[in-house]
Amino acid sequence: GRIFTHGRLVRGLWKVSWPICVTALCLSTVDLVHVQCAGTLEGNAQAMIGVCDQLMMICLIVITSFANAGAALVSKAFGAGNSKAVASMNNKMLGLLVASAVVMLLAILVLSKVLLTKFSGCVDNCDYTIGEGQKYLNIVVYGLVPYAFVASINSTFIGIGNARVQLITLSLMTIVDMAMNYLLVIKGWPVKGMGISGIATASIAAYSVATLAAIFMWWRSDIFAKGKQDRDSKSTGSEFFRPLLRGGVPAAMQDVAWCSSTFVLFYILSLLKHPAEAVAAWTIGQRLEAF
Numbered sequence: 001g002r003i004f005t006h007g008r009l010v011r012g013l014w015k016v017s018w019p020i021c022v023t024a025l026c027l028s029t030v031d032l033v034h035v036q037c038a039g040t041l042e043g044n045a046q047a048m049i050g051v052c053d054q055l056m057m058i059c060l061i062v063i064t065s066f067a068n069a070g071a072a073l074v075s076k077a078f079g080a081g082n083s084k085a086v087a088s089m090n091n092k093m094l095g096l097l098v099a100s101a102v103v104m105l106l107a108i109l110v111l112s113k114v115l116l117t118k119f120s121g122c123v124d125n126c127d128y129t130i131g132e133g134q135k136y137l138n139i140v141v142y143g144l145v146p147y148a149f150v151a152s153i154n155s156t157f158i159g160i161g162n163a164r165v166q167l168i169t170l171s172l173m174t175i176v177d178m179a180m181n182y183l184l185v186i187k188g189w190p191v192k193g194m195g196i197s198g199i200a201t202a203s204i205a206a207y208s209v210a211t212l213a214a215i216f217m218w219w220r221s222d223i224f225a226k227g228k229q230d231r232d233s234k235s236t237g238s239e240f241f242r243p244l245l246r247g248g249v250p251a252a253m254q255d256v257a258w259c260s261s262t263f264v265l266f267y268i269l270s271l272l273k274h275p276a277e278a279v280a281a282w283t284i285g286q287r288l289e290a291f
Helices: 009-038 045-079 083-119 126-159 164-186 196-219 222-230 238-269 275-290
Strands: none
Touching (some): 009 196, 009 275, 045 083, 045 126, 045 196, 045 238, 045 275, 083 222, 083 238, 126 164, 126 196, 164 196, 196 222, 238 275
């Protein structure tokens, strides 16, 4: 914690920010791998990946916004030397993020066909194309729950000045995701013909490994021990949830509005002569721009 209060500011900022820069690079790399693997499949898979991943991105933005607001509150408690409050906030943030993930998971499962039909740009063989998109979403959407675990634990550690946990968890996620995509989609091992479902399965496996790593580091830390003590207290949680919502909801709404605007673009592209190709081209270009 001394890096925030002692020495040169630039040095302290760099020590905290470089793992975050690396993790952002990891996430962009995963997106590029997904669209590259989808390019080896038939049935306009690249266009479908673009629409499906944009839906998932909205859900991830909501979770990340709450996690970032939680990190600021954790940092405030840590700066005041209140380690018990840090543990309490971690537990409450974990519960809120997992509950939010479950709600969004159910919403995606219910609305997937309607959304894909509207925005995928499909004009022929749509039953197969939309079915492939639903198959992808019906698997990958369950990754929201482990992502909520990873986001809450990472944010707690970032709040106390430890960005290395996020670096480790998301680096593991990237490595597993890339390896699984190569094996399942490109090589067809150990199961052949998984297609777009292989990309979704790789994502679930990657999030699960990252979650296990995050939980292990959380369990080994003082945060977990203090959290066990806090579970016996009579804290209502209102002192945490209200500021978390005040900080997280506006940030989430701003980013969701930005991300949702791409669906207006999808609708416009669906009116072109070759809509699926246009959506696929946008998907590739957007991934490169994000990188």
